[in-house]
Amino acid sequence: MPKELLEGNVAFAEAAVRAGCEAYFGYPITPQTEALEHMARRMPELGRVFVQAESEVAAINMVYGAASAGARVMTSSSSPGVSLMMEGLSYIAGSEVPVVLVDIMRGGPGLGNIAPSQGDYNQIVKGGGHGDYRPIVLAPATVQELIDLTVLAFDLAEKYRWIVIILADGSLGQMMEPAEMPPMRPVRPVAERPAWALTGARGRDPNVISSIYIDPVLEEQFNFKLMRKMRQIEADEIRLRETLTEDAEIGVVAFGTAGRIAQSAVKAAREEGIKVGLLRPISLYPYPFEAVGQLSRRVKSLLVVEMNGGQMLDDVRLAAEGRVPVSFYGRMGGIVPMPDEVLDAIRKVHAGQPVALPGA
Amino acid sequence: MTDALVESLIYAKPDALTHVGTHYCPGCTHGVAHRLVAETLDELGMREQTIGVAPVGCSVFAYNYFNVDFAEAAHGRAPAMATGIKRLSPGSIVFTYQGDGDLASIGAAEILHAAGRGENITVIFINNAIYGMTGGQMAPTTLPGQKTTSSPLGRDVETQGFPFKMCEILAQMDGSAYVVRRSLHDVANIRKAKKAVRTAFEVQRAGLGFSMVELLSSCPTNWGITPAAALTWIEEHMIPAFPLGDYKIHSAVAALEKSR
Numbered sequence: 001m002p003k004e005l006l007e008g009n010v011a012f013a014e015a016a017v018r019a020g021c022e023a024y025f026g027y028p029i030t031p032q033t034e035a036l037e038h039m040a041r042r043m044p045e046l047g048r049v050f051v052q053a054e055s056e057v058a059a060i061n062m063v064y065g066a067a068s069a070g071a072r073v074m075t076s077s078s079s080p081g082v083s084l085m086m087e088g089l090s091y092i093a094g095s096e097v098p099v100v101l102v103d104i105m106r107g108g109p110g111l112g113n114i115a116p117s118q119g120d121y122n123q124i125v126k127g128g129g130h131g132d133y134r135p136i137v138l139a140p141a142t143v144q145e146l147i148d149l150t151v152l153a154f155d156l157a158e159k160y161r162w163i164v165i166i167l168a169d170g171s172l173g174q175m176m177e178p179a180e181m182p183p184m185r186p187v188r189p190v191a192e193r194p195a196w197a198l199t200g201a202r203g204r205d206p207n208v209i210s211s212i213y214i215d216p217v218l219e220e221q222f223n224f225k226l227m228r229k230m231r232q233i234e235a236d237e238i239r240l241r242e243t244l245t246e247d248a249e250i251g252v253v254a255f256g257t258a259g260r261i262a263q264s265a266v267k268a269a270r271e272e273g274i275k276v277g278l279l280r281p282i283s284l285y286p287y288p289f290e291a292v293g294q295l296s297r298r299v300k301s302l303l304v305v306e307m308n309g310g311q312m313l314d315d316v317r318l319a320a321e322g323r324v325p326v327s328f329y330g331r332m333g334g335i336v337p338m339p340d341e342v343l344d345a346i347r348k349v350h351a352g353q354p355v356a357l358p359g360a
Numbered sequence: 361m362t363d364a365l366v367e368s369l370i371y372a373k374p375d376a377l378t379h380v381g382t383h384y385c386p387g388c389t390h391g392v393a394h395r396l397v398a399e400t401l402d403e404l405g406m407r408e409q410t411i412g413v414a415p416v417g418c419s420v421f422a423y424n425y426f427n428v429d430f431a432e433a434a435h436g437r438a439p440a441m442a443t444g445i446k447r448l449s450p451g452s453i454v455f456t457y458q459g460d461g462d463l464a465s466i467g468a469a470e471i472l473h474a475a476g477r478g479e480n481i482t483v484i485f486i487n488n489a490i491y492g493m494t495g496g497q498m499a500p501t502t503l504p505g506q507k508t509t510s511s512p513l514g515r516d517v518e519t520q521g522f523p524f525k526m527c528e529i530l531a532q533m534d535g536s537a538y539v540v541r542r543s544l545h546d547v548a549n550i551r552k553a554k555k556a557v558r559t560a561f562e563v564q565r566a567g568l569g570f571s572m573v574e575l576l577s578s579c580p581t582n583w584g585i586t587p588a589a590a591l592t593w594i595e596e597h598m599i600p601a602f603p604l605g606d607y608k609i610h611s612a613v614a615a616l617e618k619s620r
Contacts, residue, residue, distance in 0.1 A: 023448055049447045053440070054473035061437035065444025068431050089432045190449070198429040198445060200452055202408040208423045212434035
């Protein structure tokens with residue numbers, strides 16, 4: 001299909017439609033509302049389900065119900081709304097139904113603002129809701145990647161009966177750039193819903209979708225089952241992109257929009273003769289610990305760039321296991337770092353000087 | 361010569377109930393409410409197309425007792441979960457089974473908006489004026505002056521507010537098609553409750569909108585009285601505070617009941 005000029009929020013919503021999403025439940029919140037608006041028009045037009053819920057709490061539980069019925073279903077929101085969804089996400093993890101969520105992050109904590117941020121890393125990547133689980137988390141850096149990962153998200157969600165979260169930020173949601181839409185997939189017929197789904201106990205024993213295991217022995221067995229699932233995900237679903245890292249002496253690690261900005265800075269630093277490369281994790285869970293660890297063996301130092309106070313930084317340090325110094329440059333509060341700022345941080349690391357955060 | 365003995369079964373467990381002993385306390389009316397729902401599903405031939413949604417509270421394990429597909433919702437969220445199920449499976453019969461803490465406290469927003477949307481689901485609302493599962497704390501429907509473990513001196517309306525009358529509230533919603541209150545304290549009332557439960561499911565089958573049957577129920581364990589005294593307590597204390605009756609009846613309901 002030809003490339004079109006697409007806004008991120010509309011792009012992922014339409015990508016979900018084309019991936020066969022049967023229902024969207026959501027609540028308006030800036031900076032992702034255009035996705036909800038797109039679904040409000042598009043889903044009924046295709047005979048599919050759109051409901052504007054009374055809250056994000058209700059939206060995620062409608063998603064939970066629809067997924068329990070065996071349908072391909074999604075919601076999207078932004079940071080404060082996603083916080084409200086944590087209860088539902090924990091139940092969804094605890095009952096292993098496939099769900100896709102897109103989080104278009106904004107500045108925080110609290111009401112914060114509506115500007116781009118990566119402040120939800122800890123909440124999303126480390127589980128978020130109560131109990132032992134980690135959803136698959138995919139972090140796009142372009143509108144095209146946002147589209148492609150949204151389609152992939154539905155497939156991974158069903159493959160593993162698991163939550164898949166697209167973690168993007170307000171700039172990606174609001175940005176327009178040329179991108180190509182996937183072809184329209186047919187919607188799965190109701191008669192072909194999975195055998196575990198709630199479809200009515202017609203000629204079979206009842207199905208139960210539940211996250212309760214009142215006997216601790218059974219709960220632990222279930223916990224182990226989830227652990228095995230997550231070990232499989234860690235083995236098979238790591239995604240990342242490395243640029244100019246082969247001969248690099250400085251390794252920059254950044255995801256999403258920060259990764260895209262860091263790429264410009266890395267190119268500029270190369271022009272100055274600094275041997276620097278970029279590792280951009282695309283899957284944040286499973287995290288590319290092995291690749292970052294390997295990078296830490298090749299370079300003299302690492303620099304982490306994020307649009308938060310240093311959340312993925314912890315994971316990079318874990319992966320580096322103290323082999324090399326790990327510096328950090330981050331902007332918060334909805335401020336997007338300029339490539340020049342990141343370039344300056346690379347120069348500082350190159351010169352063996354500390355990297356200072358503006359205002360710190 | 362003697363007449364041959366003819367054995368005929370006149371009372372049996374409904375197909376829509378499993379052969380599992382319940383965890384409910386002696387004298388609790390949950391068992392009666394379960395049976396009324398199950399008999400209705402049998403009579404209307406709905407068992408194999410029904411999906412239930414259990415709450416958090418004493419009936420959290422309802423899915424063990426109903427022989428139908430079931431989801432176990434987060435506390436108060438059953439109407440939202442039921443919305444998701446029903447919208448994706450409009451041919452199914454979807455009901456929630458919720459207690460007063462679940463429905464009228466933590467799930468107040470979800471039930472109000474499910475009614476507001478005219479969500480075509482049936483809600484069985486068990487009002488026993490107390491939190492049972494957690495051991496007898498004040499519920500949104502606890503009566504003024506009623507002693508609970510979190511209102512040990514009796515519910516003081518000055519500081520702890522007034523009971524929520526959910527039928528009266530939900531009857532105001534244009535999406536409500538059938539909202540009634542019945543009681544389980546004696547046989548005559550149980551029979552009336554049965555008719556209401558049946559009508560509620562018929563309302564859903566006819567696609568008329570949101571339906572709810574509130575059932576005044578007993579909790580002898582947490583009320584600290586005998587099962588028999590608990591039934592009397594419903595009659596003497598709960599019914600005056602929560603009058604029985606029809607709060608919202610869609611104009612098409614009369615025709616439904618007539619066509620039986």
